[in-house]
Amino acid sequence: MLTLFLDAVDQITIAESLQFDFGTIRAATNNFSDANKLGRGGFGVVYRGMLFDGQEIAVKRLSRNSRQGDLEFKNEVLLVAKLQHRNLVRLLGFSIEGSERLLIYEFIPNKSLDNYIFDPTKRAHLDWEIRYKIIKGIVRGILYLHEDSRLRIIHRDLKASNILLDAEMNPKIADFGMARMVVLNETAGNTNRIVGTYGYMAPEYAMFGQFSIKSDVFSFGILILEIVSGQKNTSYHNGENVEYLLNYAWKNWHEGTISNLIDPTLSGSPITEIMRFIHIGLLCVQENVADRPNMASVVLMINSNSFALTVPRQPASFMVSNVLSPTSLQQDTGSNVTVNNVSITELSPR
Known part of the structure; x- marks a missing residue:
């Protein structure tokens, strides 16, 4: 029982350490300016940003029509944050405010293959x-x-x-x-x-x-x-x-x-x-x-x-x-399929 409690406390601590202030990310992307857009997919739009300390970031702004709740979103973040490898893009954190859900990644300069x-x-x-x-x-x-x-x-x-x-x-x-x-x-x-x-x-x-x-x-x-x-x-x-x-x-x-x-x-x-x-x-x-x-x-x-x-x-x-x-x-309303290389990404609890 104590182990489960400590695990829960550890998860909360990790989640708090990964959470960014929404205003900070909004400022980093110049209020999600079109000039900072890196790309668009079914999940939403990715923006380039820069934090106050000069660190460049990529911000994935998820579509507002996602059915995922705050708890499930945080669980997803915790899962991806545990993946650390030089050939995986590193997740830096997340931000939630109202219906806004943001994922903050390291910025990769040369775009995609x-x-x-x-x-x-x-x-x-x-x-x-x-x-x-x-x-x-x-x-x-x-x-x-x-x-x-x-x-x-x-x-x-x-x-x-x-x-x-x-x-x-x-x-x-x-x-x-x-x-x-x-x-x-x-x-x-x-x-x-x-x-x-x-x-x-x-x-x-x-x-x-x-x-x-x-x-x-x-x-x-x-x-x-x-x-x-x-x-x-x-x-x-x-x-x-x-x-x-x-x-x-x-x-x-x-x-x-x-x-x-x-x-x-x-x-x-x-x-x-x-x-x-x-x-x-x-x-x-x-x-x-x-x-x-x-x-x-x-x-x-x-x-x-x-x-x-x-x-x-x-x-x-x-x-x-x-x-x-x-x-x-698409007869299954839960299906997410990519047509013509445009991904439809919906984060969901695993």
Whole structure:
């Protein structure tokens, strides 16, 4: 009983230490000025700000129509605040006033990966060394969430726009509004609230609500293919033809022409190493959940060329128009689905 009381006191102390005065944040963002906007999503708007001591921050102003109460919001903050890793964006605190709910994060100067990798000009500056570093950092961050933190977190919305890049182009995984916590001896769960982004969702999750560490692995596999190709997963441009990236990757793997997938700006890079990463990406997007590696195995695959890779089978391949539709998923009024890469983030007690 005493232990429970002390735990409760500790939680209250942590919550108080993380709470910012609303007026302080309003001043830091110049009253949430449009000039300070960094981006907008289904969750609301993110603003750049500066505290009185000169520290730069990013402020996520959640939509006012959230159904979440103050207690649940604070519980969510406490959960994310416990996640500390160099490849995760660090939560500095929160602020509540009336219907306003703010999340305060460290400011990451280079915005998100999608701003670089899908831009024809900017991605030309991302040589293989930088892309390799980004992939390895994402792997470390996911491994921490799945295996190494005190909690086991399934992110459920891993995508290029949720990978932020710091001043040295180190990746930091962001946006835990859709994350789910499972106990350490569990690796999966079920939900009737389907959240995430078309194109990155594992099929068993998108269709049946079955999420697991392997559904995050699927999303990571898509990320690898995007980083190597410089193309969005839903629209690979091959001359005048446009097709789903996963279909294109598998077709070229099967025909022995997988080098077609590599971004032309990477010419002169170590092709054998890049091909190995494509191989790893294809293993991560296997249709059978059991055929996908866990992130600990992915680390071994990346760090050791002597680690033998199995031969991938045809990956999970489905088009949104054929299997998923916004109408079918939104029949559940609790569903949060991302269409055209715009996330709908609703924080809720886990």
